[in-house]
Amino acid sequence: MTTPPSIELRDLCFAYPDGTRALRGVSLSVAQGESVAIVGGNGAGKSTLVQHLNGYLMATQGEVRVGGKPIARETVAQVRRAVGLVFQDPDDQLFMASVFDDVAFGPLNFGLSPEAVEKRATAALERVGMLHLRERPPHKLSAGEKRAVAIATVLAMSPEVLVMDEPSSNLDPCGRRRLIHLLRSFDHTKLIVSHDLELVVELCPRSILLDGGVIVADGPTVELFSNEALMLAHGLERPHILRHLHPHG
Ligand SMILES: Nc1ncnc2c1ncn2[C@@H]1O[C@H](COP(=O)(O)OP(=O)(O)OP(=O)(O)O)[C@@H](O)[C@H]1O
Ligand SMILES: [Mg+2]
Structure with a gap:
């Protein structure tokens, strides 16, 4: 099979x-383990598209499947566990009283033990270099700190x-580099929306170009x-960055 x-x-x-018709008939398929970028100008429909991948938005027409199963009301909880979505605006993601509580929220909802939750949250904050902020209220962080959290x-x-x-938006060069290493070490399926085309060249062998809610190109990034x-x-x-790459390298 x-x-x-x-x-x-x-x-x-x-x-x-x-x-507003933000998506007008988008068809695509991403294989397990693939790393794919979605690029396009402001208002192209990128954020609208990715918000369908964990059921945050539901299709007006057409279908979204994750792991072969269509997203529907009955499957959305399962899909949210499988697909982690980092929103464009961190304020859509952070709503608890402390950074730690926000990072612990997901694992707690999975029913993990307090020790396991502590371990997961600490490790995740360490990976983005923000463990020192664990007790701070998220709404009082800088833009880049919010992004990392x-x-x-x-x-x-x-x-x-x-x-x-x-x-990578709002991250300082060091935080951006840390993010690139982190994403490179993550060998699961990745979909990255970005205006940071240099980051895309480093991380995604395949890119999809969106304009006016339709795909205008889909192929090798370079x-x-x-x-x-x-x-x-x-x-x-x-x-x-492409000016420094060998065209066939
Ligand atoms: N909440 C909303 N209500 C109505 N229209 C919206 C809403 N959010 C976005 N749109 C519209 O949908 C279209 C696609 O927006 P979307 O946010 O998906 O673009 P984007 O490609 O992510 O752009 P950017 O690069 O600026 O983040 C745009 O025309 C935008 O004005
Ligand atoms: Mg967007």
Whole structure:
């Protein structure tokens, strides 16, 4: 038996309550263990798309499957355990009184023992370099500190699929480098939305380019990003890092 794709979208359409049609028929398939970037200009539909992957938004039309199973009301709790989503805005992720409580929230809900929760939360905060903030209220952190803690809340849940919406924004160069190492060491399925195309080149062999709620390109990252006309036509630029790479390397 073949393994079902980790993530599969079939003709996904989504309109917000005010009528804005953000996704207009998106179909894609991500295999288990793949690392894929979703890129595109502001308003392309990237955040709308990834919020469907853990049932935060539900398709107006079409289907989203995770591990072969369609997301529906009955499966959404299971899907949220399998797919960890780091939101673009950390304020959507952090709501407890302390950093520790936010990072412990997911594991606690899984019914782990207090010792196991402590261990998971501590390890996740250590991995993002934010353990020293464990007692601080999240809403009083700097933008980059919030981002790192939001990433820790998802790591603490040990998801099978990691979905991150602009994970490197607001991180300082050291925090960004730490994030790249962290993501590289994570060999599960990854979907990364980012305007940081240099990070994408380092982490994702495949990229999907979105514009106006449709996929305009899907293929090898270096090939897509080297296509200057394609990049410029969709609000992007050829990243500088590619100028230093051998075209076939
Ligand atoms: N809550 C909302 N209500 C109505 N329209 C929305 C809402 N959120 C987003 N949109 C619209 O949906 C479209 C897609 O937005 P989305 O946030 O998915 O873009 P994005 O690709 O993530 O952009 P960015 O790079 O700026 O984060 C845009 O036209 C946006 O104005
Ligand atoms: Mg977005």
